[in-house]
Amino acid sequence: MKYIFFALAAVLLYEILRAVLLAWIRGRLYRSVRDYLEKNDIRLDKYKLMHKIAVKQDLLNDSEIHRAIIAHAQEKGLKIKNVQDQVEEYIEEIVPFFNLLSYYKIGYWIANFFLNLIYEVVIDLENAEKLKKIPADSVVVFVMNHRSNIDYILVAYMLAQQISLSYAVGEWARVWPLEYIFKSFGAYFIRRKFREPLYHLVLEKYVQLISLQGVTQGIFLEGGLSRDGNFRPAKIGILDYIIRIKKNPAFERDLVFVPAAINYDWVLEDRTLVQEWKKGKEKSGFKDHTSSLVRFLIKGPATLMANLARYCTRRLKHHGYASVSFGDPVFLSEFLTLQEENIFHLDRHDRLSRIQTFADGLLERIGSAIPVTPVCITAQALLSFDSGEIAKTDLIKKVSMLRTAIREGGGRIVLGKTFESSVDIKKHLLAEKQDRRQDLVSFEEDLLDLEDARQTVEVALDLLRRRKIISSLNEKITINEKRRPLLEYYANSLSLLDLKY
Numbered sequence: 001m002k003y004i005f006f007a008l009a010a011v012l013l014y015e016i017l018r019a020v021l022l023a024w025i026r027g028r029l030y031r032s033v034r035d036y037l038e039k040n041d042i043r044l045d046k047y048k049l050m051h052k053i054a055v056k057q058d059l060l061n062d063s064e065i066h067r068a069i070i071a072h073a074q075e076k077g078l079k080i081k082n083v084q085d086q087v088e089e090y091i092e093e094i095v096p097f098f099n100l101l102s103y104y105k106i107g108y109w110i111a112n113f114f115l116n117l118i119y120e121v122v123i124d125l126e127n128a129e130k131l132k133k134i135p136a137d138s139v140v141v142f143v144m145n146h147r148s149n150i151d152y153i154l155v156a157y158m159l160a161q162q163i164s165l166s167y168a169v170g171e172w173a174r175v176w177p178l179e180y181i182f183k184s185f186g187a188y189f190i191r192r193k194f195r196e197p198l199y200h201l202v203l204e205k206y207v208q209l210i211s212l213q214g215v216t217q218g219i220f221l222e223g224g225l226s227r228d229g230n231f232r233p234a235k236i237g238i239l240d241y242i243i244r245i246k247k248n249p250a251f252e253r254d255l256v257f258v259p260a261a262i263n264y265d266w267v268l269e270d271r272t273l274v275q276e277w278k279k280g281k282e283k284s285g286f287k288d289h290t291s292s293l294v295r296f297l298i299k300g301p302a303t304l305m306a307n308l309a310r311y312c313t314r315r316l317k318h319h320g321y322a323s324v325s326f327g328d329p330v331f332l333s334e335f336l337t338l339q340e341e342n343i344f345h346l347d348r349h350d351r352l353s354r355i356q357t358f359a360d361g362l363l364e365r366i367g368s369a370i371p372v373t374p375v376c377i378t379a380q381a382l383l384s385f386d387s388g389e390i391a392k393t394d395l396i397k398k399v400s401m402l403r404t405a406i407r408e409g410g411g412r413i414v415l416g417k418t419f420e421s422s423v424d425i426k427k428h429l430l431a432e433k434q435d436r437r438q439d440l441v442s443f444e445e446d447l448l449d450l451e452d453a454r455q456t457v458e459v460a461l462d463l464l465r466r467r468k469i470i471s472s473l474n475e476k477i478t479i480n481e482k483r484r485p486l487l488e489y490y491a492n493s494l495s496l497l498d499l500k501y
Helices: 002-039 052-060 063-076 080-094 100-118 125-133 151-159 178-184 197-212 237-247 270-279 290-312 332-338 348-368 374-383 392-408 417-435 438-466 481-492
Strands: 120-122 139-144 166-169 217-220 255-264 321-326 470-473 476-479
Touching: 052 080, 052 197, 063 080, 063 197, 080 197, 100 120, 100 151, 100 178, 120 151, 125 321, 139 151, 139 348, 151 166, 151 217, 151 255, 151 321, 197 217, 197 237, 217 237, 237 255, 237 332, 237 348, 255 332, 255 348, 270 481, 374 392, 374 438, 374 481, 392 438, 392 476, 417 438, 438 470, 476 481
Parallel strands: 120 321, 139 217, 139 255, 166 217
Antiparallel strands: 255 321, 470 476
16 A cells, blocks of 8 residues: 555656646746737737637627528428537637647747748848738738648748738648647638538638637638649639628728738649649649648658758758748728729629629739749740750840849849848949949949849759759750749749730
């Protein structure tokens, strides 16, 4: 008995110490998160912190959902209790459980480590300043193009010091541990090809509930990854749900849509996407992407470890640039004012037609704000030549012309560490412009532009050679015809820019 008593005492002491230690660690982490939020004056949507049970009750108490449950039960010949249980399952599946520690400690640390190990992430602080001009009492929705499955991570990482985003995530992520991770980050799940009206009513009411409560959301306007690099047609399902919150008399704030344009020098899934494009068979959903997910789970850690080893030995080569650029905010009230009649009084078809026009306009704004990375602009230049060998000097001149056209069109060229010295020189030239001969300043600016074009080409060709998309010998460049579609894919990302050169 004595040994049993000592064993029980040891277990009890261990549990007490463990509880005390965990409470201390949790308290320290929460204080750290609170200090981080206060230091950066981060906009925190309090409704995200609402317990999931309370959100569930808010939805179950909705009169439209009540009526829909009864109608569905009568139509299908089911018991009301069974239909209500089904609705509760939908709510359980959709609604997240936002966790501050997951988002601002674990998630941010992982994103920071993962992204900077693979890419040189370029944050244009001047471009992001326009977000601060949005009225504080507005409900903000970031509308984005969709290039890669890590878009979620990239945008959340770049906005982490301002806000936290709630995303709509497809069913591909409804697998352990991704489902738990995404839900703890505040992401809600949607079944993209599930047509049951009752499910879509529950989803609509949840989206409108968080909009009513002022939760900042992020939606991918294309509804899926681009396969050919071009922008896909805008999808308006979630957008329509959000816009219709304006019908609610309790909603007195303005809805503001912020175009967020995403681009990369190297999209991790580009070969798979291009294959689907060329075969004309697009895969979607978890079942179709099981093999891709398995490959990612096996290859991903190996790639990370290899890059980590290269980082430790100072031989790390990034996958180029990754960046997000923001367009001017669009106020829904301004769009509604321009309409000849109240769109909410129109029949469904006419209303959706107006919203589609609004969505197409947002997509154009995203396209005009797209970050122009070295690979994308060089791919565009390479494809403008006839087949055969391309002189490097000719390529540099073409890239220089493209850069000029992009700047004149108000586009944003991504400038990483490689361009730091030329950026500094241009700042000095601008400061001295009034005190020096204009022709001399213009000559120096032209030289700098040509040097920037040369550096752009060097950065891009290094990546393209590593991927065997091109080969070069004696300052002559040859495109690998088998991998030409990859060049087309990256060039197409600039398709909505008005390039006249």
